[in-house]
Each structure stands twice: as structure tokens, then as C-alpha cells.
Amino acid sequence: MARIGILTCSNATQDLGCSSVSCLADFRKRQGTFAEYPQDEKLTLVGIINCPGCPTLTGPDKLLQRIRALTDFKVDTIHFTYCMKSLCPFLKMYKQALADNFPAIKIVLGTHTEHITPEEYRQRVKKLFCQPQKTMADVILDKD
Known part of the structure; x- marks a missing residue:
């Protein structure tokens, strides 16, 4: 039984606002990277956690602290989501920190099936981050 x-x-x-819906759908359907598990092996989703955000000097330490929320419940595999695989400039550092501190845990890069090219995905996500956004200052100054 894989504990993921x-x-x-x-x-x-x-x-x-990503709800991990594509990751969870492919987990249930055994698609994407979850297709790599033998069909007769039961898959158990132990939990989902967020990375600690784009790191400061303590980024890897914060990640390890969060990962313990999964390792304490005996995960044997950690999947970095498609978002992490495609977008994270700290992926290698995070992956190495996990491998160094939890050598028995398998690390898989990816979750759901890729629907568009990684480059197109990065460009579309970049547009989401770069949209002008209203803030509380706009409300206070009656600019909304």
C-alpha cells in the first residue's frame, strides 16, 4: 500500500485559488504520475500540505517542519504538484532538503496530467499574478 x-x-x-482539483482527480483515477503505481496496489492519500512559500534563508527548514506533518503519519512517497514542478525556482533545493532529511521517502515530481506545455502554463500563471488587483487602500480611498 502506497501512503502518499x-x-x-x-x-x-x-x-x-488552486484547490488541487486536478491533482486529486488524477489521484482517484490513477492518471498522471499516479498511473505509475501498480493497479493492484492500494493508494492512500495521507495529506496535502503547502510549501512554505518562496523561501528566505529559512525556506528549507520551514519546508522540513511542514513535511513532518506528513512523515509523522508514515507517508512513503511525496508528490510535488505539477505547479511545483513547473513553477518553483527552488524545486531542486526543496527536493534535496527532503532527500537529505528523509532518505526513505520517495519523491515524485508531478501529480496530474499536463494539459498544456509547461511554457504555456508558466506564461498563463504569470499573467494571473500580474493582473492589477484592488486593495484595501482602494476601498478606504473610495477608488473601487
């Missing part, structure tokens, strides 16, 4: 944890991008989930 999923690590999501906090920018995608917190700022852009």
Missing part, C-alpha cells in the same frame, strides 16, 4: 503526501505551491493555492 502531496506538496502544493502556496502561491498557487493561497494567491491564485
Whole structure:
């Protein structure tokens, strides 16, 4: 039985409203990277956590602290989401920190099936982040 944890991008989930719906759909259907598991093996989703955000000097330490929320419940595999795989400039650092501190845990890059090219995905996400956004200052100054 595979005990799986999923690590999501906090920018995608917190700022852009990703609910991990594609990751979870492919988990249930055994598609995307979940197709790599033998069909007769039961898959258990232990939990989903966010990365600690784009790191400061303590980024890897914060990640390890969060990962313990999964390792304490005996995950044997951690999937970095498609968002992490495609967008995260710190992916190698995070992956290395996990490998160094949890050598028995398998690390998989990706979750759901790619629907568009990684470059197109990055460009579309970049547009989401770069849209003008109203703030509380706009409300206070009656500019909304």
C-alpha cells in the first residue's frame, strides 16, 4: 500500500485559488504520475500540505517542519504538484532538503496530467499574478 503526501505551491493555492482539483482527480483515477503505481496496489492519500512559500534563508527548514506533518503519519512517497514542478525556482533545493532529511521517502515530481506545455502554463500563471488587483487602500480611498 502506497501512503502518499502531496506538496502544493502556496502561491498557487493561497494567491491564485488552486484547490488541487486536478491533482486529486488524477489521484482517484490513477492518471498522471499516479498511473505509475501498480493497479493492484492500494493508494492512500495521507495529506496535502503547502510549501512554505518562496523561501528566505529559512525556506528549507520551514519546508522540513511542514513535511513532518506528513512523515509523522508514515507517508512513503511525496508528490510535488505539477505547479511545483513547473513553477518553483527552488524545486531542486526543496527536493534535496527532503532527500537529505528523509532518505526513505520517495519523491515524485508531478501529480496530474499536463494539459498544456509547461511554457504555456508558466506564461498563463504569470499573467494571473500580474493582473492589477484592488486593495484595501482602494476601498478606504473610495477608488473601487
